Amino acid sequence: MIRDSQDVIVKTLSRLLVPFMVIYALYVIMHGHHSPGGGFQGGVILAAGFVLLVVSHGLEQTRKRLSEKAAGVLSSIGVFIYAGIGALCLILGGNYLDYGKLSKLLPVVPAEARSLGILGVEIGVALAVMAVMFTIFLVIFTVGEFQEDDRSEK
Amino acid sequence: MNDFFLILSVGMCVLVLFCLYRGTFGPGVLNRAAGISAIGTKTLIILLLMGVIYDRIDMFIDISIAYALLNFIGTVVLAKYIETTGEA
Amino acid sequence: MxxxxxxxxxxxxxxxxxxxxxxxxxxxxxxxxxxxxxxxxxxxxxxxxxxxxxxxxxxxxxxxxxxxxxxxxxxxxxxxxxxxxxxxxxxxxxxxxxxxFHDLLFANVRVGDMRVVALRFLCYIPWLIQQIVLSNLHVASVVLRRKMPINPQIITFKTKLETDISSITLANSITLTPGTITMDIRDGVYYVHALDQKVADDLNAGEMEDRVAHIFMEADHLYVEDVLDAARIYDALRV
Amino acid sequence: MLVKDVICILFMLGSFFLFTTATLGLLRLPDFFTRLHATGKGDTLAALWSLAGLAVYHGFTLTSAKILFIAVFLFLAQPTATHAISRAAFRCKVQPWTLAKGGEK
Structure with missing residues (x-):
């Protein structure tokens, strides 16, 4: 169903645009505590970059960079980071996601530790959201293809 | 100056309503897509005007960049889908 | 014997x-x-x-x-x-x-003449902006009249621009200039939707293609042909 | 009234006029391809002008550099989106409106 797009214009423009889009998404993720945005929005833009790559360059080019298996692993890792930071705060004697307690592990004051903790949680959420959105898009877009892949593997 | 921007954004909202007519009743998918991408561009400008009015343009500009990106990707993906299925 | x-x-x-x-x-x-x-x-x-x-x-x-x-x-x-x-x-x-994404940004780049290309591209932009303003005035004048003076048609022409950057520059310039939209590119043949007869003739003069070819230092070719009606093109595409 | 305010107001009024004509074109023109003529060109230049007006109003900071980045992005993306969707219509064999068969559709 997905074949390599023969359209020169969309292909070239997305080739030039995708790296900048990914950098913008990472900016939205990393500056979540200064400006609007954060994990969820950044993850969605990141997934949109990969979606543009699928639409313009075809599935093979995208699989070289982020395969379906890697997307599955990344979604689990994202949830693990989020829950892990929360549970770490719980172990250190605070509430769930009580970032101030992280200053016992990191060599910084509690305010700084709170900022770092929020950053880590946002990275985790962004990874999970990106991987899940990408997987959903692939599943919808390649409706007829998965069965053929299964057959060839057997 | 703020009043000027406010009047301008209200006028822009009226234009969005007119585009929404094409987006809702336009015969066929393609006319709807054209109307909706026109709405996207106008929304971008309205967001920036809101930023100027509330004096927080450094915040609203990030939202409008994201909106522009998603509008472009939405149009391209819709075009690809229409082309693949072959029914307009 | x-x-x-x-x-x-x-x-x-x-x-x-x-x-x-x-x-x-x-x-x-x-x-x-x-x-x-x-x-x-x-x-x-x-x-x-x-x-x-x-x-x-x-x-x-x-x-x-x-x-x-x-x-x-x-x-x-x-x-x-x-x-x-x-x-x-x-x-x-x-x-x-x-x-x-290391292989996306620098595909199909010819090394060596980047500075000249950049300079010529910067010189091309004011002309393009002037064309865009003209095109908007054209659309406004078409829309604001009571009886819209349009006569849409599809024209085709063949180009010999080689790299993809130059062909997208040409295609986007065609889309932005008065009364024309690039509809499709197949094997170097452009299918352009023109709003009336005059803009089709303007495009056929081939000035823009010369300018783009001059920017990216490619051989200048122009042969632009025949204004057709849509039905024949669709017949040819159906095969 | 500063000079930059006057420049900004001129740019914004021009862009509003272009937005209005683009919307009128979207409503009035007879078929899909001709409507794309209105939106694809009108919205691009109108958005560029209002972004330029906002950048002038805001002065020379990092934020106006971001505004100029949006302008460059729109300048590239808007014609491409127009092309993509008109190409989809062309490949789906949507018959364009011509003067000869004026009345129908």
């Missing part, structure tokens, strides 16, 4: 056998030569593969560094925080992104 016939026959047979031997020797010679060439060719090819691999690795590394630098400049434009923490974060993000 029969003896002479027999002798002739044997002579003929010998001659044929001689010829066959010569042929066989010739074939054998060529075979030997060919295998020799084959081995030499294989050897050369092995070296070529080695060199190409080294070359490719070097190009890839250069692409990686170039992409990372450009993206880091973009990050600094976006971020606005210049303390070491945010700069380090940006460097890590740029390295990850450049590792993932």
């Amino acid at each position: 029969e003896v002479t016939l027999l002798l002739e026959a044997t002579e003929n047979a010998f001659r044929i056998m001689e010829k066959a031997r010569a042929h066989a020797l010739g074939v054998l010679d060529t075979a030997v030569q060919f295998t020799g060439e084959q081995t030499r060719f294989m050897e050369e090819k092995r070296w070529q593969v080695l060199f190409a691999g080294a070359q490719r690795r070097k190009t890839r590394f250069q692409n990686f560094v170039g992409t990372a630098l450009i993206l880091f400049a973009f990050w600094m434009l976006l971020s606005g925080h210049f303390d070491p923490f945010h700069l380090t974060l940006g460097a890590i993000c740029c390295i990850i992104t450049a590792y993932l």
Whole structure:
């Protein structure tokens, strides 16, 4: 169903645009505590970059960079980071996601530790959201293809 | 100056309503897509005007960049889908 | 009588056998030569593969560094925080992104004449903006009249622009200039939807293609042909 | 009234006029391709002008650099989106409106 797009214009423009889009998404993720945005929005833009790559360059080019298996692993890792930071705060004697307690592990004051903790949680959420959105898009877009892949593997 | 921007954004909202007519009743998918991408561009400008009015343009500009990106990707993906299925 | 016939026959047979031997020797010679060439060719090819691999690795590394630098400049434009923490974060993000997308930004680039291309491109932009303003006034004048003076038609023309950058520059310029939209590009043939007869004639003059070819230093070609009606093109596409 | 305010107001009024004509074109023109003429060109230049007006109003900071980045992005992306969707229509064999068969559709 997905074949390599023969359209020169969309292909070239997305080739030039995708790296900048990914950098913008990472900016939205990393500056979540200064400006609007954060994990969820950044993850969605990141997934949109990969979606543009699928639409313009075809599935093979995208699989070289982020395969379906890697997307599955990344979604689990994202949830693990989020829950892990929360549970770490719980172990250190605070509430769930009580970032101030992280200053016992990191060599910084509690305010700084709170900022770092929020950053880590946002990275985790962004990874999970990106991987899940990408997987959903692939599943919808390649409706007829998965069965053929299964057959060839057997 | 703020009043000027406010009047301008209200006028822009009226234009969005007119585009929404094409987006809702336009015969066929393609006319709807054209109307909706026109709405996207106008929304971008309205967001920036809101930023100027509330004096927080450094915040609203990030939202409008994201909106522009998603509008472009939405149009391209819709075009690809229409082309693949072959029914307009 | 029969003896002479027999002798002739044997002579003929010998001659044929001689010829066959010569042929066989010739074939054998060529075979030997060919295998020799084959081995030499294989050897050369092995070296070529080695060199190409080294070359490719070097190009890839250069692409990686170039992409990372450009993206880091973009990050600094976006971020606005210049303390070491945010700069380090940006460097890590740029390295990850450049590792993932190093082959996208610099595909099909001709090295060496970038400065001239950039200069000519900058000179091209004011002309393009003037054309865009004209096009908007054209659309406004069409829309605001009571009876809209339009006569839409599809025109085709063939171009010989080679690189993809130049062809998208031409296509986007056509889309932005008065009364024309690029509908499709197939094998260098542009299908353009024009709003009326006059803009179609303007496009057929081929000024814009000359300008784009001049920017990207490609041979200037223009042969622009026949204004057709839509039905014939659709017939041709149906095949 | 500063000079930059006057420049900004001029740019914004021009862009509003262009937005209005683009919307009128979207409503009035007879078929899909001709409507794309209105939106694809009108919205691009109108958005560029209002972004330029906002950048002038805001002065020379990092934020106006971001505004110029949006302008460059729109300048590249808007014609591409127009092309993509008109190409989809062309490949789906949507018959364009011509003067000869005026009334129908």
